[in-house]
Amino acid sequence: MLRFASIRLLRAIITILAVVTFAFVVLRMSGDPAQVMLGPDVPQESVDAFRKAWGLDQPLWIQYLAYIKSIFSGDFGVSMRDKASAMQLVIDRIPATLQLTIPALFLKVVIGIPAGVYAALHRQSAVDRGVILAAIFGFTIPSFVMGLLLVLIFSITLGLLPSGGQDTWQHGILPTLTMSIGGIGILARFSRSAMIEVMGQPYIRTASAKGMAWQDVVWRHALPNAAVPIVTIVGFMVGSLIAGAVVVESIFSWPGIGRLLVVSVTNRDLAVVQCILLIIAATMVVSNLIVDLLYGWLDPRLRAQNAH
Amino acid sequence: MTAPSVNAPLIEAKELVRTYEVRQGMFGKVTPVRAVDGINLTVMPGETLGVVGESGSGKSTLGRMLLGIDPSQEGETFFEGKPMPKLGTPEWRALRAKMQLVYQDPLAALDRRLTIAEQIGEPLAIHKLVPKEHRAARVAELMVAVGLRPDQADRYPHELSGGQRQRVVIARALASRPKLLVCDEPVSALDVSIQAQVVNMLRDLQEKNRIAMVFISHDLKVVRNMADRVAVMYLGRIVEEASSDVIFSAPLHPYTKALVSSVPVPGKPLKGRMILQGEPPNPANRPSGCAFHPRCPLATDICRTSVPQLRQVGDGRTAACHLVAGADQPVAA
Numbered sequence: 055m056l057r058f059a060s061i062r063l064l065r066a067i068i069t070i071l072a073v074v075t076f077a078f079v080v081l082r083m084s085g086d087p088a089q090v091m092l093g094p095d096v097p098q099e100s101v102d103a104f105r106k107a108w109g110l111d112q113p114l115w116i117q118y119l120a121y122i123k124s125i126f127s128g129d130f131g132v133s134m135r136d137k138a139s140a141m142q143l144v145i146d147r148i149p150a151t152l153q154l155t156i157p158a159l160f161l162k163v164v165i166g167i168p169a170g171v172y173a174a175l176h177r178q179s180a181v182d183r184g185v186i187l188a189a190i191f192g193f194t195i196p197s198f199v200m201g202l203l204l205v206l207i208f209s210i211t212l213g214l215l216p217s218g219g220q221d222t223w224q225h226g227i228l229p230t231l232t233m234s235i236g237g238i239g240i241l242a243r244f245s246r247s248a249m250i251e252v253m254g255q256p257y258i259r260t261a262s263a264k265g266m267a268w269q270d271v272v273w274r275h276a277l278p279n280a281a282v283p284i285v286t287i288v289g290f291m292v293g294s295l296i297a298g299a300v301v302v303e304s305i306f307s308w309p310g311i312g313r314l315l316v317v318s319v320t321n322r323d324l325a326v327v328q329c330i331l332l333i334i335a336a337t338m339v340v341s342n343l344i345v346d347l348l349y350g351w352l353d354p355r356l357r358a359q360n361a362h
Numbered sequence: 363m364t365a366p367s368v369n370a371p372l373i374e375a376k377e378l379v380r381t382y383e384v385r386q387g388m389f390g391k392v393t394p395v396r397a398v399d400g401i402n403l404t405v406m407p408g409e410t411l412g413v414v415g416e417s418g419s420g421k422s423t424l425g426r427m428l429l430g431i432d433p434s435q436e437g438e439t440f441f442e443g444k445p446m447p448k449l450g451t452p453e454w455r456a457l458r459a460k461m462q463l464v465y466q467d468p469l470a471a472l473d474r475r476l477t478i479a480e481q482i483g484e485p486l487a488i489h490k491l492v493p494k495e496h497r498a499a500r501v502a503e504l505m506v507a508v509g510l511r512p513d514q515a516d517r518y519p520h521e522l523s524g525g526q527r528q529r530v531v532i533a534r535a536l537a538s539r540p541k542l543l544v545c546d547e548p549v550s551a552l553d554v555s556i557q558a559q560v561v562n563m564l565r566d567l568q569e570k571n572r573i574a575m576v577f578i579s580h581d582l583k584v585v586r587n588m589a590d591r592v593a594v595m596y597l598g599r600i601v602e603e604a605s606s607d608v609i610f611s612a613p614l615h616p617y618t619k620a621l622v623s624s625v626p627v628p629g630k631p632l633k634g635r636m637i638l639q640g641e642p643p644n645p646a647n648r649p650s651g652c653a654f655h656p657r658c659p660l661a662t663d664i665c666r667t668s669v670p671q672l673r674q675v676g677d678g679r680t681a682a683c684h685l686v687a688g689a690d691q692p693v694a695a
Binding site: 255256257259260261262263264265266267268270275278279352353354355 | 429431450454455456457458459462463465467470471472473474475484485488489518520531534538
């Protein structure tokens with residue numbers, strides 16, 4: 055188990071390092087921060103001075119080594135805009151993002167999974183068809199369309215809810231809904247197909263042939279077995295708690311990580327972008343790790359493999 | 363095997379019919395398929411009835427219908443003289459303790475997430491047969507009875523061999539002390555060497571506990587080994603039924619003859635054997651008259667036009683064939 059854990063940990067660190075490296079290279083090749091920050095009409099001396107001040111005049115690999123070195127000593131750089139600590143900027147924005155993504159995740163799980171399971175248990179019924187239709191509708195409409203649609207209905211036509219900002223809890227409703235609808239659809243589809251597959255298994259038929267009550271068959275045999283694929287999807291959703299709000303935060307002017315990312319990319323604020331990507335990669339990796347551990351709990355066959 | 367001493371049948375099926383709807387063609391035309399088409403049979407307490415036939419003959423459907431898991435559209439099943447309760451009702455569930463099912467694929471029949479002890483003990487919990495504190499002891503007893511070691515109790519299905527898994531399934535089926543066991547191809551997924559072990563174990567357990575058994579298989583050697591009586595199915599109907607010895611030594615129906623002669627016998631040349639031509643017909647497109655006539659080497663005109671009924675053709679044996687000597691003449695041609 056220790057060996058397994060250390061291999062996984064090493065792999066996690068390599069994954070994060072790869073993301074950081076990729077971001078580092080791509081960001082520096084896609085535009086000059088000096089040009090963006092200072093504007094088009096500044097004299098060459100100012101540009102050179104800016105580059106020198108931020109070390110951008112050094113060869114790429116020297117910049118990279120310096121950056122990696124500072125990361126490992128806990129220094130994530132400062133924003134080129136106001137010299138504030140990049141990590142602090144990012145951390146300050148995390149609560150706002152979580153205010154949207156955690157309720158959205160909650161909605162996805164408590165609506166999507168039961169809807170899918172219910173549809174699977176009442177296959178070919180009107181409810182089943184309705185769930186499939188709604189699910190397809192939900193996850194095929196991209197969030198920027200869904201967000202505008204909801205604004206059109208609830209803010210402009212009905213005048214019920216604000217269309218942007220973060221002043222009251224009502225401001226969070228539309229972004230949360232926008233974010234959750236697609237996930238509800240995906241989870242409903244996955245739960246439905248996972249349950250249908252499990253319900254067709256001989257051990258389910260034997261369980262009811264043994265005289266087990268229907269709800270016991272569902273709770274004791276069907277749901278735990280159908281949980282494996284569902285947990286995978288939920289794990290991905292947990293992994294995107296921080297990263298998943300970029301588009302929605304931009305639509306609803308919500309001051310979270312997503313908006314910070316968009317603004318920082320536009321400004322070529324390298325340290326901030328890198329810091330966000332690092333945190334996103336870390337949450338993804340951690341949630342995948344948790345999913346792997348959950349698998350072992352859900353499926354004894356995998357537990358045996360991990361032991362070696 | 364001892365002859366049953368009680369004269370009342372344990373289970374009696376009368377004119378069972380099960381129709382599936384199959385969509386065919388581009389426009390999904392619904393065609394009814396009679397998987398089980400008017401079957402009568404009885405099983406006495408402690409007796410083993412073998413059901414043989416090719417794939418698609420409806421033998422598995424028949425097995426599930428006898429257990430009341432698959433509802434019949436026509437006909438009725440009586441268990442211990444009482445009609446089968448409706449599927450899913452509390453009476454139906456209570457009756458499950460008395461009749462159990464063993465499937466072909468033991469790995470699929472087991473929940474991979476639960477230890478084998480949990481699964482063997484499940485019928486005890488469902489039917490509240492053994493108080494919780496004695497359950498582990500009863501499970502251990504069952505495991506020994508099927509040739510498993512009690513120290514394997516905490517294993518998971520994937521940690522066992524195929525033969526051991528089938529022993530788990532059998533132990534689970536026996537947990538509630540059933541009177542009827544329907545075994546649907548119980549050994550055909552196992553290696554031949556393991557098959558013999560499991561078949562012998564089933565026979566011992568059956569004799570010891572006086573369980574009646576419906577043994578469904580396409581493997582005639584195994585059926586011959588297990589069954590007191592054999593029913594031969596073809597396309598949803600029984601075409602011949604007789605005691606096991608009689609059916610294997612002197613089959614009457616041409617289909618039975620073909621099946622019996624297809625069993626390889628060591629040292630005996632293949633010459634003179636009756637080899638079946640072609641595949642069983644599509645049940646959705648049943649041949650007229652005797653369903654077997656397109657493959658029957660002896661078919662005459664009457665076979666193409668008139669459906670032969672199952673008739674007495676001697677002491678305790680029946681056959682459905684126009685050409686079998688001793689059969690009454692059909693009522694109408």
